Amino acid sequence: MENATPGRVQELLEVGRQRLGAIAEGQTLTHEGIRRRRRRRRVLWPYLYVLPAVGAMAFAFGYPLVQVVRESFYVGSFASPIWVGLDNYRGVIDDPQFRTSLQNNVKLLLAVPVMIGLGLAIALVLNDRIRGARQYQAIVFLPYVLPATAIGIAFSFLLQQNGVLNTALREAHLDFFAHDWLGSSHLAIVSVGGLVVWQQLGLGVVVFTAALLALPPDTAEAARIDGAGWWSLQLRVLVPQIRPIIGLLAVIQVITVFSWVFTYVYVLTSGGPGYASSVMELYIWRSFSTGANGTAAAVAVMLLGMASVLIGVSLWARRRAVSA
């Protein structure tokens, strides 16, 4: 790179001189000048500069993405794999534990409207010229930055059969609400969803607050002068204007609950009792831990397929949100 610089400077100077000359003579650039400029554009340095990043991405994404598809057609150890065609996929689809895992991912989707709705409500109140808005927002966003492992451990102690939550409920004579939050096969995934909402809520609040703040004040002012009440101002005037952002965040959260919840599940329930609160990521991890690499790869490919659809939607939503 360094030794290419003097040449480039020379070239630049020449182009500049030619351009000056052309202006002086009242002419446009000569044919040769244009060709030179084109050649200047095709310099080498940008390719050298992206090379490390391209290499890193090829290593961390490209190689494993190709390899995982290949591995999904094989069984056996790393050293002597045996080709089995689509058998891994058939085995997975027939496995009730996989179906439970997939269903749990779908159930977790219910956390998305909760996060969006609650986040939007908080953002609207914060946007309402409330005193201490910054402090409130700082507290609400804090859980989002904390390590899910540490938080999940704390929640697992809070939600145990004889944990803090149940003790408090019993002391308040609300025994009816005291459940085995982590040990019940129905409730375990609900508890995971609760933890996801607790940690991810702040993201929506911050994104929506910023979007509301960026709105031109005149529409809200006009609505107020027209006598719009508080609720109709929020729901009819403000919310519709940030709808693209709401849509984009919803897509991002759908991707999150579908493919980024391993830590929550692992720490809170380990997928238990049995497989009752397993998700696809945990199923991959469990298959892989027991040496069933082909199975793990097949589920990874399926998860990737589903994620790609969601990623496509997110790119579309992003473009819409940015252009709106």
Added chain:
Amino acid sequence: MRGATGGRLAQHTFLVVICLAALYPLWFIVSTAIKSNAAYQLDPTGFPSHPTLGALRSIVTDQPLPRWMWNSFLVTVSSVAVSTLMALLAAYAVVFGRFRGHRIFLSTSVALMVVPPVTLLVPMFVFMVDSGMVNHLQSVIVFYTGLLVPFAVFFLTNFFRTVPQELVEAASVEGAGPFTVLRRVVMPLSGAATFTLVIVQSIWVWNELLIALVFLQDERSRTLMAGLAQFQGRYATNQPLVLAGALVAIAPIVLLYLAGQRFFVRGLTAGIGK
């Protein structure tokens, strides 16, 4: 709701309830970590009226926690430093070099940002076994570095687009090479943005569990999160000890957050909205 104090009161009540819910688990971690196990067994939610540093002392002296913390620190610093450097160069080339294929490069980065790492796990583990890196910190460092690059490229590209093109052109017309322009013109303008990026990437690496769990199975080589996850099962009957570990894992992030909240907010919401 102009002037309606009842409405204001309802709004503040709502926000206070939300904030208490956000803070309670943290209070639970802190208050439990400074209780003795006996006191905790008697009254898990009570105020720590006889605070003790016993659990915290025990995790530092009897447990490999300092070692895990050091590992996490090394992994975080090296993967974030390398990926940020790579992304600085790449984003600079995308915005000011306009090479052929820069659009494809950029949209690939955006798409890769959301690829779930669990799908890459099996082949990467095989690779690490083959290259003898399993149970060595290098295994997670190189993988994290690659995983961090797409977001870093996306983030810095967006920022560099706000740097006036004329500045860069003026400098290069005066004979400065691309690296000089990057170092002398673009980087000095990008301090806050780069810092934001470093913060976001660091907490991602610091908090990561799955890859650390799989690649580092040796007691001495664990990161803090992988170690904590182990702790949870091993000391199920000594919850103050486990939560003392959790407190140590959370504390640096809370301190950073208190010092520079806006960097967290800006970085973590980048790419959503305008």
